[in-house]
Amino acid sequence: MDEPGPRPFLYIVVCAASVAAGVGDLITAARERGWDVGVVATPQGLGFLDVPAVEARTGHPVRSAWRRPGEPRPLPPPDAIAVAPATFNTINKWAAGIADTLALGILCEAHGTGVPTAVLPCPNAAMAAHPAYRESLRRLRAMGVLFGAYESHDPDEHGRLARFRWEEALELLEPHRARRPPPP
Structure with a gap:
């Protein structure tokens, strides 16, 4: 669905979870709904x-490390962020305000800049039972972070996860969708 004018820009933050290889499904769904997309891992x-x-699908470089002083920004500022899949580690560090990676720095900054952020958590049930995780979810919700229905995942006897509903991140963000004004 190509629309005239600038498309809103969605950052997809990808964490180290077994479903992460399927992020192409979210990229495709976002582009079909009119988003331009950049991935930060x-x-x-x-x-x-x-x-x-991923770079071929988005037309943008995958970011994972801080840029050096003086280097141009490879992605425009985000209009929204989807964190999918979100791991136990990322959720806890983010809630604690730890910005020791580019992805966490972007997430911590998003709160201060008012960028709508949707999260599809993907820890296993044993990690999700930890009290720090529950407290982190509470804190992030209080900050206005939008959470999908998945709060823990356990693999079946073959090591596979149930279907990860990537599109849920877009459904959560749709009411907050905004368009950037065209450049002067």
Whole structure:
């Protein structure tokens, strides 16, 4: 669905979870709904992606590390952010205000800039039972972060997860969708 004028820009933050390789489904769904998309991976999440395929799909470089002083920004500022899949580690660090990676820095900054952020958590049930995780979810919700229905995942006897509903992130963000004004 190509629309005239600038398309809103969606950052997809990808963490190191077994479903991360399926992020192409979210990229495709977002582009079909009129978003331009850039992917930011956690350092560990980067290893779960086919980076050349993601870059070909988005037309933008996959980001994982801070840019150097003076380097141009490779992605425009986000109009919205989808964190999918979101791991136990990322959720807890984000809630604590720890910005030790590019992905976490973007997430921590999003609160201060008012960028709508949707999260599809993907920890296993044992980690999701930890009291720090529950407190982190509470804190992020209080900050206005939008959460999908998935709060824990356990693999079946073959090591596969139930279907990860990537589109839920877009459904959560749709009421907050905004268009950037065209450049002067």
